[in-house]
Amino acid sequence: MDVKQVLDRVTLDDVQLRDYSHICIGGSARRILAPQSIDELRVIMPWLSERGYLAVGGASNLLFPDYYDGYVLLDERLPRNVAFENGVVNVTANTNVNVMLMKLSLVHAGGFEFLAGIPAHIGGVVKMNAGAYGRSIQSLIHSIEVIDADGKRGILAVDEVRFGYRTSSLTEYIVSVNMLPEEKDHNMILDDVRRNIASRRASQPLQLPNLGCIFKNPPYESAGKLIDECGLKGHRIGDAMVSDVHANFIVNMGKANYADVMKLIDHIREVVSSERGIELELEIEVVR
Numbered sequence: 001m002d003v004k005q006v007l008d009r010v011t012l013d014d015v016q017l018r019d020y021s022h023i024c025i026g027g028s029a030r031r032i033l034a035p036q037s038i039d040e041l042r043v044i045m046p047w048l049s050e051r052g053y054l055a056v057g058g059a060s061n062l063l064f065p066d067y068y069d070g071y072v073l074l075d076e077r078l079p080r081n082v083a084f085e086n087g088v089v090n091v092t093a094n095t096n097v098n099v100m101l102m103k104l105s106l107v108h109a110g111g112f113e114f115l116a117g118i119p120a121h122i123g124g125v126v127k128m129n130a131g132a133y134g135r136s137i138q139s140l141i142h143s144i145e146v147i148d149a150d151g152k153r154g155i156l157a158v159d160e161v162r163f164g165y166r167t168s169s170l171t172e173y174i175v176s177v178n179m180l181p182e183e184k185d186h187n188m189i190l191d192d193v194r195r196n197i198a199s200r201r202a203s204q205p206l207q208l209p210n211l212g213c214i215f216k217n218p219p220y221e222s223a224g225k226l227i228d229e230c231g232l233k234g235h236r237i238g239d240a241m242v243s244d245v246h247a248n249f250i251v252n253m254g255k256a257n258y259a260d261v262m263k264l265i266d267h268i269r270e271v272v273s274s275e276r277g278i279e280l281e282l283e284i285e286v287v288r
């Protein structure tokens with residue numbers, strides 16, 4: 001397949017990044033590409049790697065600008081699959097976490113319930129080593145199938161990747177992940193999923209567009225608690241507001257834009273720094 005032909009075939013013309021963003025913010029980009037097969041992906045990968053690109057999955061942790069002068073690679077049209085054999089789960093990177101949980105519960109494959117309610121694709125969860133309730137995805141990973149900058153498929157064993165708190169050393173494009181589940185009864189899994197979603201619903205503003213926790217928790221602190229104690233719940237710039245349910249969430253009250261959110265992030269940082277002497281570090285990825 002000729003690169004130019006594939007590029008023309010997979011380019012989306014009439015989409016805005018806000019259509020993918022979980023906080024409903026973001027304009028157009030230089031070029032938005034949605035390959036429909038791994039072969040197409042492999043053909044365009046060298047071209048993209050040369051120029052630099054932004055991989056977008058569930059976009060639940062990405063803040064997009066009004067115009068992104070770069071290349072966006074969407075996973076939405078690639079094949080999706082959740083497979084389970086010989087005790088190993090293989091999930092394509094573009095699988096929604098909650099869909100994965102439901103499918104795995106049918107084969108009594110558990111251990112992922114801490115992710116319930118996170119509106120992400122599993123590829124993004126692996127890339128940022130996401131987690132909750134003191135757990136991170138790293139502890140369940142066996143290996144990761146990637147496509148490197150030359151377009152070659154490869155398998156990285158988990159110990160070939162360095163994982164940290166909400167971070168990893170992965171630079172290749174993630175195609176799928178092999179994970180080692182815990183054997184758990186179907187109903188037990190569903191009970192834990194329901195419980196975790198209920199506790200998120202009780203403590204997080206899930207019904208408003210948001211990007212999850214904005215800041216990482218400083219050591220032995222909760223960023224939400226710190227921001228709350230600084231009296232910033234409900235603080236609003238334009239249509240971006242510090243959630244009054246959980247202060248480490250910024251919610252879009254209508255037509256918030258990138259600038260509103262960035263100004264609010266800066267304000268929160270300034271107040272927490274001056275009142276508590278703590279420098280908050282972003283958990284979300286700001287696309288510039």
Ligand code: EPU
Nearest residue numbers: 132133203212213215216217222224225228245246247248
């Ligand atoms: N709290 C407040 N005010 C607030 C928010 C929290 O007083 O506005 C208090 C809570 O009452 C609780 C403590 O702070 O006593 C911790 O709050 P929470 O249980 O919500 O935990 P968190 O540290 O704020 C972390 C993760 C969340 C994850 C929850 C539950 C980070 C940065 N945050 O939140 O992850 O859902 O634990 O496990 O790791 C995310 O990563 O996007 C995210 C939401």
